[in-house]
Amino acid sequence: MNAGDITTPKLGVQAATKIYHTASGDLLALDRCSLDVKTNEIVSIVGPSGCGKTTLLWSMSGLHGLTSGEIRLDGKAITGPHPDIGIVFQEANLLPWRNLDANIRFPFEIKGEKPDRAWIAHLLNRVGLDGFGGKFPRELSGGMQQRAAIVRALALKPSVLLMDEPFGALDSFTREEMNRLVEEIWLDTKTTIVFITHSIEEAIFLSDRVVVLSARPGRVAKEYRVPFPRPRSLEIMATREVFDLTNRIKMDIVGERATPKAEQQRTSAEIVRIRP
Amino acid sequence: MSDAIPEFSKAKSGDGQDVSLTNLSAFASGPGIQSGKEVAAIVAVAVIVIGGIELALRLFHVPLYIMPPPSSIAYALFDEFPLIAPHLGYTLVELLSGFAIGAAVGLVLAAVITQFPFAEKIVAPYILLLVTTPMLALVPLLILRFGFGYTPRIIAVALAAGPMVMINAATGFRRVDSAKIALARSYGASTLQIFWKIRAPMALPMILVGLMIGAIFGLLTAVGAEMVGGGFGLGNRLTTYSSMIQMPQFFAVVLILSMLGILIYVLFFLIGKKWASWEA
Numbered sequence: 001m002n003a004g005d006i007t008t009p010k011l012g013v014q015a016a017t018k019i020y021h022t023a024s025g026d027l028l029a030l031d032r033c034s035l036d037v038k039t040n041e042i043v044s045i046v047g048p049s050g051c052g053k054t055t056l057l058w059s060m061s062g063l064h065g066l067t068s069g070e071i072r073l074d075g076k077a078i079t080g081p082h083p084d085i086g087i088v089f090q091e092a093n094l095l096p097w098r099n100l101d102a103n104i105r106f107p108f109e110i111k112g113e114k115p116d117r118a119w120i121a122h123l124l125n126r127v128g129l130d131g132f133g134g135k136f137p138r139e140l141s142g143g144m145q146q147r148a149a150i151v152r153a154l155a156l157k158p159s160v161l162l163m164d165e166p167f168g169a170l171d172s173f174t175r176e177e178m179n180r181l182v183e184e185i186w187l188d189t190k191t192t193i194v195f196i197t198h199s200i201e202e203a204i205f206l207s208d209r210v211v212v213l214s215a216r217p218g219r220v221a222k223e224y225r226v227p228f229p230r231p232r233s234l235e236i237m238a239t240r241e242v243f244d245l246t247n248r249i250k251m252d253i254v255g256e257r258a259t260p261k262a263e264q265q266r267t268s269a270e271i272v273r274i275r276p
Numbered sequence: 277m278s279d280a281i282p283e284f285s286k287a288k289s290g291d292g293q294d295v296s297l298t299n300l301s302a303f304a305s306g307p308g309i310q311s312g313k314e315v316a317a318i319v320a321v322a323v324i325v326i327g328g329i330e331l332a333l334r335l336f337h338v339p340l341y342i343m344p345p346p347s348s349i350a351y352a353l354f355d356e357f358p359l360i361a362p363h364l365g366y367t368l369v370e371l372l373s374g375f376a377i378g379a380a381v382g383l384v385l386a387a388v389i390t391q392f393p394f395a396e397k398i399v400a401p402y403i404l405l406l407v408t409t410p411m412l413a414l415v416p417l418l419i420l421r422f423g424f425g426y427t428p429r430i431i432a433v434a435l436a437a438g439p440m441v442m443i444n445a446a447t448g449f450r451r452v453d454s455a456k457i458a459l460a461r462s463y464g465a466s467t468l469q470i471f472w473k474i475r476a477p478m479a480l481p482m483i484l485v486g487l488m489i490g491a492i493f494g495l496l497t498a499v500g501a502e503m504v505g506g507g508f509g510l511g512n513r514l515t516t517y518s519s520m521i522q523m524p525q526f527f528a529v530v531l532i533l534s535m536l537g538i539l540i541y542v543l544f545f546l547i548g549k550k551w552a553s554w555e556a
Contacts, residue, residue, distance in 0.1 A: 063458050081462045093455045096554040097477045109473065110463040136554060156463075 008075045009036035010192045011060060011160055016069035018055050029055045031217035032069065037160075042186060042193040044203035044210045046249060048256045052218030053196045054090075057164050060194060061087050073160065083111070086158035086191075088166045092145035094137040094152075101133035104152050111156070123151040126188065127181060143174040147181070154189065163195045167202065176234065179205050183231055200249045204242055205232060212249060215256040222252050344524040352524035353531060360513060360525075364532060367498055367510040370426060374433025375494045379487055381434070382441030387471070390449035403446075406439035412500040424506040429498055436497035437490035444486025448479030481552040488544035495536055 018030040029052040037043050045053050058064040060071055062081045070077050073084060094103045104124075108115040124130045127147040137145055146166055153161060163182075167175045179202055186193060197203050203210045207226050214221040224245060228236050236242055326346050332338075333345045340348070389396045411432050418428030456478070460470050502511025510529055517526040 058458075061462060063462060081464050083464065085462075087459070087462050089455055089459065091455075093459055095456065095459075095474070095477070097480070097552075106459075106473070107463045110460060110465045110469055138554065 009072075010039040010041070010074065011037040011194065012070075012072040012075075013056070013060065014070045014072065016056065016059055016071065017067045018052070018059060018064065019067045028217040030059070030066075030069075031219050033213070033219045034069075035211060035220055037192060037194055039159075039192055040190045041209065042195060042207045044195045044197055044207040045213060046197060046200060046203050046210060046253065047213030047218065047221075048215045048253050049198075051213045051215050051256070053213060054164055056213070056218060057087075057162050057194065057196050061085055061162050063087075083156060084158050085160045085162060086153035086156065088146070088149050088153045088161065088163040090165045091169050092137070092142070092149040092166075094145055094148060096137050099134050099136050100129070100140070100148050103137070103148060104155055107152060107156050116155070116157075119157070120151065120155055123154055126185060127151055141174075142170050143178060146170065146178060150181075150185065154185070154191070158191065160192045160194070163193060165196050165198060168198060175199070175202065180234075182206060187231060200246050200253075201237060203249070204245055205234075205237060210245075210249060212252045212256070221256060222249075224249065341521045341523050344527055348524040349527040349531065352522075353528040356525050356528055360510070360529060360532065363508055363510050363513050366426075366508045367502065367536075370429045370433055370498045370501075370509065371491075371494050373426075374430040374498065375437045375491055377430070378434035378436070378438030378494065379441045379490055382438040382486070382490065383445055383483065386442045386445035386449055387476075390446050391471075396446075403439060403443060406435070407443050411436040411497050412504070415501045415504045418501075419505045429501040429506070429509070432497050432501045433494040437494040440490040440493050441483075441486040444489065445479060445483045448482025448486070449475055451478050451482070453478060481548065481555045484544055484548045484552055488540065491540045491544070492537060495533070495540065499533060 013033060013035040015032045015034055016030050017028075017032055020027040020029055033052070033056060035043075035056075045056065047053050055064065059066050062071070062078045062085065065079075072078070073082055078085075094100075095106065098106065104120055105115050121130070124133070127150060129144065129147055129151065132140065132144070132148075137148075140148065149166070167178045170178065182193070182195075183206060185191070193206075195203070195206055200210075204226055210224045210226060211220055212222040212224075213219065226245070330345045330347055333343055344352075389399055414435065415428060415432050418431055422428040422431070453474075456474050457470055460474050465473065498509070499511035499514070502509030503515050504511075506512060510533060513529045514526060517523070517529065
């Protein structure tokens with residue numbers, strides 16, 4: 001499902017440039033990176049390590065300022081964290097001194113709002129965590145922690161969900177389970193999702209569109225549409241189409257990584273190299 | 277913007293470098309007593325050790341003024357307790373009030389100073405000086421200025437406990453987990469909310485360690501100050517009994533002081549178990 005046809009993108013990244021001032025000099029992390037995410041779309045961002053994926057996501061969330069460029073949510077530039085944007089962090093990021101209920105209550109506490117109990121109960125049930133409210137994060141498996149983190153991120157009913165390599169620390173079976181869960185939740189809520197991952201398979205399984213970032217400084221090198229209908233089954237992952245797509249994306253990333261000079265201008269066509 | 281580069285895949289700051297309360301649990305009910313066999317073994321060893329000391333002291337006719345046998349210490353503890361009890365009260369008053377003042381000031385300073393890394397760098401050497409200087413050394417001076425009452429002792433206890441609380445609490449407050457702060461900020465949390473909801477709970481285990489060390493240093497300083505001057509308190513009893521060569525009574529007071537120390541330890545251990553066990 002490609003919910004295009006809407007003129008204003010849900011989330012628009014326009015010529016985003018980010019320079020980090022570090023002790024060892026300035027670091028150009030993002031260089032005029034532009035990307036539009038449509039309403040209800042799931043977009044995955046993949047790219048070589050250190051290409052600025054997380055920086056891009058943090059900028060989208062408003063947690064980071066940009067050196068230049070703009071992030072627009074529903075056409076309006078955002079200048080800081082926005083209540084309509086939920087984030088799922090790497091490694092769950094639950095507060096270890098709070099039990100699961102209290103962790104999920106956390107966003108409401110910060111906002112000074114009353115928790116929406118019915119919605120939370122619905123979400124907990126959706127991710128299969130009912131009855132675990134009194135447990136502390138250390139008592140839960142990695143997958144369960146990440147489920148709780150997803151519930152927390154959705155608790156305030158954001159219209160955009162940003163996920164920063166959420167399942168990177170999980171084993172591959174749990175990861176597949178979580179991927180199906182994300183799709184289920186998406187079918188349920190139709191939340192626009194931007195998903196950062198190292199796993200090309202995960203990106204293809206989940207996304208309407210896979211965006212490949214170039215090596216640092218990050219910009220959009222390539223984009224691929226993933227045309228499979230939803231709900232997707234794991235069987236599609238064994239098809240020729242997915243196999244080919246996976247390899248093309250892999251080649252893009254390998255090519256990006258092989259480029260010696262980061263500053264060098266490049267088009268993705270020139271730099272695809274065959275892996276030895 | 278000079279934001280830090282987000283890098284969360286690395287081990288979080290603070291992991292593994294802190295003394296966690298539960299790790300201090302070497303003997304305070306750490307593993308928990310499991311079976312009657314263990315209880316029997318503990319009792320048997322205690323009997324052998326104490327009985328052995330008793331036997332050896334009597335066998336070798338060690339004079340009372342060098343080392344009184346355990347039985348006479350136990351007797352003195354019960355016999356003299358009504359006379360010692362008020363002094364225990366005085367010492368507790370000094371310890372509790374001095375500790376309360378010192379800990380409060382230390383906690384506030386730690387919370388404030390860690391918010392301003394630049395100021396922290398400037399203040400750090402003085403804090404270190406306060407931590408490393410034995411505050412007992414100041415007691416004669418304090419007595420000159422404030423007389424032989426409670427005041428110099430309470431000041432000494434506060435000066436001993438405060439920096440210990442502060443230096444540990446500051447370590448706790450400095451444990452910045454940028455991912456957790458980012459989480460709070462993503463919901464629009466204010467600096468104050470980030471402090472109370474993220475920094476303070478994260479610092480709690482280290483704060484408790486600081487409070488425990490501070491309390492024990494406070495006890496040492498209270499007793500020491502009492503030994504320097506003034507006519508009351510457990511420290512004063514120690515000098516009095518030793519000058520009268522009443523060694524069983526002397527050791528009875530030492531025993532009470534040990535119990536106080538253990539009580540402080542167990543108290544904070546239990547608080548830590550209740551409020552900071554997530555750290556384990």
